[in-house]
Amino acid sequence: MCGSRRTSDAYCGADAFAFFSYEETEGIVVLEALACEVPVVLRDIPVYKGWIQDQIQAYKVHNLEEYKHNLMHIFKEKQEKLKGNARELAERRSIRSAGERLKVVYRLSGVNVLQSTHRGLPHRSVWKQEI
Secondary structure, three states: OOOOHHHHHHHHOOOOEEEOOOOOOOOHHHHHHHHOOOOEEEEOOHHHOOOOOEOOOEEEEOOHHHHHHHHHHHHHOOOHHHHHHHHHHHHHOOHHHHHHHHHHHHHHOOEEEEEEEEOOEEEEEEEEOOO
16 A cells, blocks of 8 residues: 555655644545554644544654654664554555445445446446436
């Protein structure tokens, strides 16, 4: 799930990922870091509430002193459990996973999902079945 090779190389070469943003809409760069199993330290802002758990998948902080403390902790201690949890979270929020959940929603609402090709590339179409 780690995206392009260059993106993967950049994340995988990091010992930690510190994200200082005060505002975020989805947190794609955070998801990329989580998917690459790079320990993440991020500001505890509302967009992460309910899906990123502090000290489970990442470290949530409120100020620069907490950033420093958690980064030093990452550099001193192995983070295998945190990285594994982070990877699992990223996989649950992947585009493939979202597509699978949408297929279930479509089926439950009576919409069929068909496989087709367009310009030689596979893609899916949806259509509403008449009841």
